[in-house]
Amino acid sequence: MTMVEHSFSLSELNRRVRNAIRDQLPETYWMRAETSDVRRNQNGHCYLEFIEKDAATQSIVAKARGVIWSNHFQLLSAYFETETGQPFTSGLNVLVRVSVEFHELYGYSLTVVDIDPSFTVGEIARNRQLVLRRLEEEGVLTLNRELALTELANRIAVISSPTAAGYEDFRDQLSKNPAGFVFYTKLFPAVMQGDRSESSIIAALESVYQYSHLFDAVAIIRGGGATSDLSCFDSYAVATNVAQFPLPVVSGIGHERDVTVLDHVAHTRAKTPTAVAEFFISHITQTASELADFQGRIIAESEAVMLAEQSALLALSKEVVHQSALLLQREIAGVERTAATLTHALQQLLQQQLHYVESKQQYIRMVSPEHILQRGYTLTTRNGRIVTSLQDLSVDDTIETRFSDGISTSVVTGLRRPDPPAAE
Amino acid sequence: MTKVVKQQINKANDMEKMTYTEAKNELEQIVGTIESGQLDIDTLTSKVKRASALIAYCREKLTKTDKELRKILEDIS
Numbered sequence A: 001m002t003m004v005e006h007s008f009s010l011s012e013l014n015r016r017v018r019n020a021i022r023d024q025l026p027e028t029y030w031m032r033a034e035t036s037d038v039r040r041n042q043n044g045h046c047y048l049e050f051i052e053k054d055a056a057t058q059s060i061v062a063k064a065r066g067v068i069w070s071n072h073f074q075l076l077s078a079y080f081e082t083e084t085g086q087p088f089t090s091g092l093n094v095l096v097r098v099s100v101e102f103h104e105l106y107g108y109s110l111t112v113v114d115i116d117p118s119f120t121v122g123e124i125a126r127n128r129q130l131v132l133r134r135l136e137e138e139g140v141l142t143l144n145r146e147l148a149l150t151e152l153a154n155r156i157a158v159i160s161s162p163t164a165a166g167y168e169d170f171r172d173q174l175s176k177n178p179a180g181f182v183f184y185t186k187l188f189p190a191v192m193q194g195d196r197s198e199s200s201i202i203a204a205l206e207s208v209y210q211y212s213h214l215f216d217a218v219a220i221i222r223g224g225g226a227t228s229d230l231s232c233f234d235s236y237a238v239a240t241n242v243a244q245f246p247l248p249v250v251s252g253i254g255h256e257r258d259v260t261v262l263d264h265v266a267h268t269r270a271k272t273p274t275a276v277a278e279f280f281i282s283h284i285t286q287t288a289s290e291l292a293d294f295q296g297r298i299i300a301e302s303e304a305v306m307l308a309e310q311s312a313l314l315a316l317s318k319e320v321v322h323q324s325a326l327l328l329q330r331e332i333a334g335v336e337r338t339a340a341t342l343t344h345a346l347q348q349l350l351q352q353q354l355h356y357v358e359s360k361q362q363y364i365r366m367v368s369p370e371h372i373l374q375r376g377y378t379l380t381t382r383n384g385r386i387v388t389s390l391q392d393l394s395v396d397d398t399i400e401t402r403f404s405d406g407i408s409t410s411v412v413t414g415l416r417r418p419d420p421p422a423a424e
Numbered sequence B: 001m002t003k004v005v006k007q008q009i010n011k012a013n014d015m016e017k018m019t020y021t022e023a024k025n026e027l028e029q030i031v032g033t034i035e036s037g038q039l040d041i042d043t044l045t046s047k048v049k050r051a052s053a054l055i056a057y058c059r060e061k062l063t064k065t066d067k068e069l070r071k072i073l074e075d076i077s
Helices: A010-024 A070-084 A117-137 A165-175 A197-210 A236-243 A261-265 A273-367 A369-374 B003-017 B020-035 B041-063 B067-075
Strands: A028-040 A046-053 A060-068 A093-103 A107-115 A155-160 A184-189 A217-221 A249-252 A268-270 A379-382 A398-403 A406-411
Touching: A010 A093, A028 A060, A028 A107, A046 A070, A060 A070, A070 A107, A070 A117, A093 A117, A117 A236, A117 A261, A155 A165, A155 A197, A165 A184, A165 A217, A165 A273, A184 A197, A184 B067, A197 A217, A197 A236, A217 A273, A236 A261, A249 A261, A249 A273, A268 A273, A273 A369, A273 B020, A273 B041, B003 B041, B020 B041
Parallel strands: A060 A107, A155 A184, A155 A217, A217 A249, A249 A268
Antiparallel strands: A028 A046, A028 A093, A046 A060, A093 A107, A379 A398, A398 A406
């Protein structure tokens, strides 16, 4: 049973590994690595993962657990934050001084005793600058930013983890917008952290591209996750896809402190998923207010025109009344003049008539039988008939002679005719 | 059916097919024309009518759910 004699229990073997490490790596070492899955426990100790990625492929080539004990962490994290302007979290390239540990139960880990923040500042910036410069050289850096977000941007393709709290926040925020604008969201699920995130986000973008005619914009959102592995948002592959995407991309990856490459190339950068929702609400509010502005201008202009028309009409009607009154006055004056003339003429006519009648009366008086009788003429009648000729009379006829003041009755006693002119 | 009535019906149908931006552009043009102050009152009335219809159409697009679109998006897998 040589195998048994040459075998170790796991703990025995692990103890040997521990001793070997302690003997071979007794000092502390400055190490460059990327932080991942940084978290603090209740005692204030910080646990994390150190990883190293291949510069070209971004795939993880080395990984180790790390710990910063509470007393160190309080000092180091404050120092780190002061120097870099950001908290000590995941996704950072760091230069740390570590002691190498191996524990039989917990395995291999690195205990951090010191940190050089200036390295991190340089590393993140350098990496982003490299990617941004490459995008610029390829002429794609600003392509997405140059797209115009359509006025009615309410059909939004969402790239997110379906279980992320940020996705729910995003949907809630959109649906409870106070003006009641309607939004259409469609989730294109993607892994938003870890090694698969880069390819997963790109695959989601490709799915959206298939249906791009149905959407106005893309939202890449993330939030509420445990870790802050942001490397995929600084990745060239994701950035170049986003930059060249035909629809405006809005980023909201819950990364408060600095601007990732994705944020740079995206049409619009928002800090959180909620802020992305706010952006879309604000954009459509703008659109609606433009509409209200048009309406206001149309109403104002119409009112002005109507008012002008009304006052023109009023002026016109006043003019009509005025001119009518003038005309009427002129007519009345004319009629009055005519009436006066007529009255005068009538009076004259009447006067003339009066004269005429008076002269006629005079004449009639002159020629009336009474007048004639008064002048001494008499009127002879026989049996009520006027006698105008001797031939109507015979001797013994009774005749009546009319005077102006009475009648006498007489008997004809003789008839005498003037001697006829001697003809024989 | 008169030509005018036909045109009006065509216009109404046109609006249904209009995108928001098309409707808004026409609206903007009408506002410009109205504000130029060159319109007589009869033309103004017809322009205002058209503008009101466009505003209503745009507003509906902003606030009324298009069930058909919602269904299409749900069906994407």
